[in-house]
Amino acid sequence: MLSEFERRSLDQIEHQFRLDDPLLDNRLAVGRARPMPTTVLAIVFGVIGVGLLCLGVIGAALGCFGMVSVLLLLRGTTWR
Structure with a gap:
């Protein structure tokens, strides 16, 4: 008290x-x-990209990582 x-x-x-x-x-x-939809999509594409990279599908994995970078840019994420 x-x-x-x-x-x-x-x-x-x-x-x-x-x-x-x-x-x-x-x-x-x-x-x-609540997390922004772009953040959730970036996480989903990142997980898919890592999975594809583990399976050896390099092209599709790079496409997923590219989508992650586009989504983070749309969200306004910066490196600082």
């Missing part, structure tokens, strides 16, 4: 957090966001 002083301190910290970063506060309040 928190004392009254600790409760007020926590309220002040929460208020300052909301002022400093409202976007992050909104994301935390809403909960975990």
Whole structure:
């Protein structure tokens, strides 16, 4: 159980957090966001590409990896 002083301190910290970063506060309040469809498709094509590479089907595997890169570019993923 928190004392009254600790409760007020926590309220002040929460208020300052909301002022400093409202976007992050909104994301935390809403909960975990669902993955984007492009992310799910990139993972599926990546898994298929690895499977095809293990089977020795190089051309189709490269096609799948190309699709992964296109999907990640459409999503806006960067390397930094």
